[in-house]
Amino acid sequence: MQIDSKVVSVEQKDNIALITLNNAPVNALSKAVRQGVMTAMQAALSNDGVEAIVITSALPLFSAGADISEFSGGNLEPMLPEVLNFIESASKPVVAALNGAAFGGGLELALACHYRVSVESNKVGLPEVHLGILPGAGGTQRLPRLSDAKTALDMIVSGAPTPVTKLSGVFDKLTASVETLAADAQQVALNAIAQGPRPVSEINLSLDDDTNAVFNAYSEQVTQKSKGFFAPLKCIEAVKAAYTMPFNDGLAEEARLFMQCMETPQARAQQHFFFAERAANHVPGLDKNAQARSISKVAIIGAGTMGGGIAMNFANAGIPVVMLELKQEALDKGLALIRxxxxxxxxxxxxxxEQVEQRMSLLTGVTDYDALSDVDLVIEAVFEKMSVKKEVFSALDRVCKPxxxxxTNTSTLDINEIAEATSRPQDVIGLHFFSPANVMKLLEIVRADKTSDEVIKTAMKLAKTIRKVGVLVGVCFGFVGNRMIEVYGREANRLMLEGATPEQVDRVIMQLGMPMGPFTMGDMAGLDIGYFVRQSRKAFIEHDPSYCVVADELVEAGRVGLKAGKGVYLYEAGSRKPIADPEVMEIAARKAKELGIEQREISDQEILERCIYPLINEGADILREGIAGRASDIDVIYVYGYGFPVFRGGPMQYADEVGLKNVLARMRHYQSSLGEYGKQWFAPSELLIELADQNKTFSSLNN
Structure with a gap:
């Protein structure tokens, strides 16, 4: 017997049928794969010479699960649950041989088989919760029957990969290596012939007091930790159904809860973000012949907090780093902080x-630019002032090899102007790390006018090497992230002048799902940072005499935030917990009176709209200007760089969910109702108007 499709093959070896998945790159369980598995199973079951079946993979992993590009609909027969139920009901024993990772539907496929063999170094998981859904092909019903409630909940609610060595009840045999897998799987299959099929569905569970206590504890924990997410609690309900319902009823309950999740804005947002993150890796329009350069040694200019954090990323990836400070004392201090x-x-x-010492051994400190003559990449992380940056780049141009x-790690300055300080503007690029640089996943990669495609490709590849999510953007003030956050911070400060308290504004923004509000964020970062930026942009803000005047007064009084023990909030020694300070609202009231601004009660809804909708509007302008290539790129920047809740998908996806007509209507409302201030700051973007008038979305621009 031999059947061979493009993605599934089956061949007979003695009395065993070997079904092999081969759907590159990750064995996604697409319609073609599902059809292929069904055809292969039917052929094996109808062949009298076959007594057992083994399902394995020709690729380095077993299967990454469902093909989520199919979630948008169409004729998807046979559906995965149908295929898996057919496998489980097979009259001949079926063995899953996992040569590599099995995630989502891939693990559900293995669970539907009667026996399971895996390489002992393997990991498996059910990550559907990260897409705003739950395992929908029997995973919530089969996994607890093979393991226990806690293991099933740990895997399904977290979505995290789990070593197979911790799943002894799930696997019948763990083999030493991929090389020994085939022989061990064949032996398990031969033994299974005598034992016969062993459907997981025939294992009966009951809900005793101890197990019920596990569910109650999990529900309480998830309610506290997963605010805003819909799927985690539904995952718990689905697993509990395995203990309270017969198997088939449990499958029906799983399917019902799955569809509940699929129809939520959270699922739409999380699935949007899944594709957005992957799209960010692909930069259209680059020269196909351009090759990424090899980066085997890196230099960092500046050993402060940011420079040290950047250096750690490369040391973590095994890349040697030279750190330059002109003063030995500053260099020693920076290296000591990294240690x-x-x-x-x-x-x-x-x-x-040992790992600590290995990483420290990759770091070398120098005080002379001449020591950088052999590096492949140098990243400047010095004081945010153009004259300083130009001086550094002029020196680098002199000593660095062709x-x-x-x-540059600049967060706001014009990289084209910085590049002019060199004789090689084609080799100059922005690599904007977010603080703390060794923790935050985002890397804004800023293309200047003359940056070569080779350099862009190198930077995008390098982001993956150091485990960052790289997003390519263009040059403007603040690029994408900080240009948009300026709007958000401005509006929060104006709302305080009009009568909203910092605590109210922060509470509203946290209810949206942000990890902290704008005033807490400002205190944590240091209010002096924004102050220095405003000082450098007086021409941009001089038409608005109210622009961040309370923040300016606080900085000038030494209240620069957490590091000073007081900013917008007060802080007790050794604590990061903000304490409201009535004096700040007294300053706001005085400033409002001086400026002729009437203070009033402001609703939570107005706070939400005025902080978030102008930010979205700025994103629309960024798209119109071509600073960001896709609306989804902005979403990736805001989720990874600023903590915008992934269950809302990012600001542009959130706007699509709210409706662009609604966003436009509220922008126009504030434009007309806030007097001169509204006229200055709430003019709708031409792109927002265009999309709203055409009933289109920001996501339609991604296609």
Missing amino acids: RNYENSAKKGKLTS GAILA
């Missing part, structure tokens, strides 16, 4: 002492 960070990780069990990439 302290690594040792703190070791105390938490995240690194071994082909070395010269990158």
Whole structure:
């Protein structure tokens, strides 16, 4: 017997049928795969010479699960639950042989088989919760029958990969290596012939007091930790159904809860973000012949908090780093801080002492630019002032070898102007890390006018190497992230002048799902940072005498935030918990009176709209100007760089969900109702108007 489709093949070896999945790159269980598996199963079951069936993979992993591009609909027969139920009801024993990772529907496929063999170094998981849904092909019903309630909940509610060595009840045999898998799977299949099929559905569960206590504890924990997400609690309900319902009823309940999840804005947002993150990796329009350059040694200019954090990313990836400070004292202090960070990780069990020393050995400190002559990439992380940046780049141009990439970590300055300080503007690029640089996943990669495609490709590839999510953007003030956050911060400060308290504004924004509100964020970052930016942009803001005047007064009084023990809020020594300070509202009231601004009660809805809708509007302008290539790129920047809740998909996806007509109507409302201030700051973007008038969405621009 031999059947061979493009994605599924079956061949007979003695009395065993071997079904092999081969749907590159990740064995997604597409319609073609599902049809192929059904055809292969039917052929094996109808063949009298076959006594057992083994399902495995020709690729390095078993299967990454469902093809979620199919979620948009169409004729999807046979559906995955149908295929898996057919496998489980097979009259001949079926063995899953996992040569590599199995996630989502891939693990559900293995669970539907009667026996399971895996390589012992393998990991498996059910990550559907990250897409705003739950396992919908029997995973919530089969996994607890093979393991226990806690294991099933741990895997399904977190979505995290789990080593197979921790799933002894799930796997019948763990083999030493991929090389020994085929022989061990064949032996399990031969033994299974005597034992016969062993459907998981025939395992009966009951809900005793101890198990019920596990569910109650999980529900309480998830309610506290997963605010805003819909799917996690539904995952718990589905697993509980395995203990309270017969198997088929449990499958029906799983399907009902799955559809409940699928129809939520959270699922739409999380699935949008899944594709957005992957789309950000692909930069259209680059020269196909351009090749990424090799980066085997990196230099960092500046050993402060940001420079040190950047250096750690490369040391973590095994890339040697030269750190330059002109003063030995500053260099020693920076290297000591990096060591302290690594040792703190070791105390938490995240690194071994050997790993700490190995990473520190990759860091070299120097005080002379001439020591940078052999580096492939240099990243400048010095004071945010144009004259300082130009001086650094002029020095780098003098000492760095031809082909070395010269990158700036500037968050606001014009990279084209910085590039002019060199004789090689084609090698200059922005690599904007977010603080803390060794933790935050986002890397804004800023293309200047003359940056070569080679350098762009190198930067995008490098982002993956150091485990960052790279997003390519263009040059403007603040690029994408900080240009938009300026609007958000401005409006929060204006609302305070009009009578809203910082606590109210922060509460409303946190209810949206942000990890902290704008005033807490400002205190944490340091109010002086925004103050210095405003000082450099007086021409941009001089038409608005109310622009952040309370924040300016606080900084000028030394109240620069958490690091000073007081900013918008007060802080007790050693605590990061903000304490409301009535004096700040007294300053706001005085400033409002001076400016002729009437203070009033402001609703939570107005706060939400005035902080978020102008931010969305600025995103529309950024798209119109071509600073961001896709609306989804802005969403990736805001989720990973600013903590915008992934269950809302990012600001542009959130706007699509609210409706662009609604966003436009409220922008126009504030434009007309806030007097001169509204005219200045609430003019709707031409792109927002155009899309709203055509009943289109921002996501339609991604196609």
